[in-house]
């Protein structure tokens with residue numbers, strides 16, 4: 001019912017908050033969810049988990065706690081049968097200002113060790129730990145939508161390129177900021193952005209000049225798939241899209257995500273081989289019969305009751 005209301009509101013291009021307001025309001029929280037100190041977790045609709053970066057007064061800068069909290073959060077979500085899809089967004093004025101520059105000095109830049117080898121070894125461990133913060137998003141079998149408003153800087157681009165679907169507001173801008181602070185981006189942007197944006201030249205330009213990319217260019221280059229007028233419209237749109245995904249067979253949806261990512265990183269032949277092995281088990285799900293029957297009866301898959309996964 002709610003998705004119908006939200007869809008109607010979208011179609012009529014009216015203020016979404018008049019109709020779909022309660023679920024969207026449930027997506028804007030008052031503070032972090034304990035034990036987290038940088039993340040607010042909520043469940044705006046059945047089977048949908050909303051993860052909100054929540055340090056608005058510091059523009060959601062990624063402090064030391066954030067880097068490990070994201071890992072704990074997404075590991076929990078990966079194993080949660082009540083979650084079928086995730087929406088990530090940021091609280092306050094912008095999506096995120098990237099790494100917390102105050103914490104960076106004490107955490108990332110001062111590894112311990114008695115000599116160069118040991119310092120380097122520990123530095124490597126720190127970098128791989130930070131990489132894990134966003135790799136958990138990619139490894140999570142549930143699709144992750146990210147909704148960006150305002151600025152998405154540095155580590156923010158690392159984060160969003162690990163997500164499956166990117167949405168933004170008309171006022172959004174994206175900045176691969178790392179060269180400006182004297183480092184080569186090392187937690188995912190340089191590896192994933194070229195797989196997201198078709199133009200290698202554009203990726204190189206963004207990463208080497210640290211210039212801002214605004215919403216229209218983000219859309220035309222393929223970084224985001226939809227641009228919304230403002231944050232309320234975007235969150236309503238994200239929730240509606242998440243509802244479409246959550247209403248479908250979790251066996252089909254999670255298998256689709258896992259195989260899309262596998263195929264991105266392998267040859268067509270390897271991807272087909274992996275797919276065959278995946279589906280030799282997964283095609284035996286009762287979800288196929290249930291979904292096919294609904295289709296024959298011209299019903300939406302959202303009317304089918306699928307078992308938890």
Ligand SMILES: CC/C=C\C=C\CC(=O)SCCNC(=O)CCNC(=O)[C@H](O)C(C)(C)COP(=O)(O)OP(=O)(O)OC[C@H]1O[C@@H](n2cnc3c(N)ncnc32)[C@H](O)[C@@H]1OP(=O)(O)O
Pocket residue numbers: 057058059061062093094096097098099100101102108126127130151153154155156177178181186187
């Ligand atoms: C192993 C390494 C892993 C990862 C590496 C990642 C690399 C990066 O992320 S590089 C990018 C680093 N980020 C930046 O350079 C952005 C710095 N911030 C800004 O440019 C601006 O804050 C802004 C994002 C354009 C937003 O501007 P505005 O809305 O005007 O807010 P401010 O008044 O500037 O800030 C409000 C408040 O937040 C604090 N803050 C903002 N950004 C950061 C940050 N990155 N780290 C720490 N703190 C930040 C700012 O100091 C203000 O705090 P007050 O206490 O109110 O003064």
